[in-house]
Amino acid sequence: MTTRRAFLLTPLAIAACARTPKPPRSSGARRLAITMDDPVVDETPRLDSRARDAALLQALATRRIRAALFVCGKRVDSAEGAALLARWSSAGHILGNHSYSHRFFHSRSMTLADSVEELEKGEAIVRPYPGFRRRFRFPFLKEGNTIEKRDGARAALARRTSRTCSIALATTTA
Ligand SMILES: [Zn+2]
Numbered sequence: 668m669t670t671r672r673a674f675l676l677t678p679l680a681i682a683a684c685a686r687t688p689k690p691p692r693s694s695g696a697r698r699l700a701i702t703m704d705d706p707v708v709d710e711t712p713r714l715d716s717r718a719r720d721a722a723l724l725q726a727l728a729t730r731r732i733r734a735a736l737f738v739c740g741k742r743v744d745s746a747e748g749a750a751l752l753a754r755w756s757s758a759g760h761i762l763g764n765h766s767y768s769h770r771f772f773h774s775r776s777m778t779l780a781d782s783v784e785e786l787e788k789g790e791a792i793v794r795p796y797p798g799f800r801r802r803f804r805f806p807f808l809k810e811g812n813t814i815e816k817r818d819g820a821r822a823a824l825a826r827r828t829s830r831t832c833s834i835a836l837a838t839t840t841a
Pocket of ligand 1: 704705739765769806807
């Protein structure tokens, strides 16, 4: 099996969240978390943003899947973006934080203060919705290029009781 890395445009991922309770071994039950990253309201050649969003929500509803949407704040920081988040929230899906600008946390030009600002600004975009849960996915799954930045970002998340969510399996729509 080919190992694939998760890239920026990772629309669907099987995710694992730190500290997520595991089902009892004896039950034999398995759990999957279906997550999608980086919703946008941009136009695409085949569908406009509302039609694309409606198709996604319909596909999930048909399969009775409750997903988590990890939101990059700047991509939905508009009236149209707010409407998208409201639709996902009212459909029962979870809204998580995926930072505000999707910066590369490993960048040398990015300080710990920048990282914390990204966490806070991103959370402010999704916090108003009932579907908001304190879940965070680092952009590119990179937490910081130094121990100070990594641990500082983790501590900032812990103070907000926010769990980090990684990816176990990613797919793309290339
Ligand atoms: Zn992303």
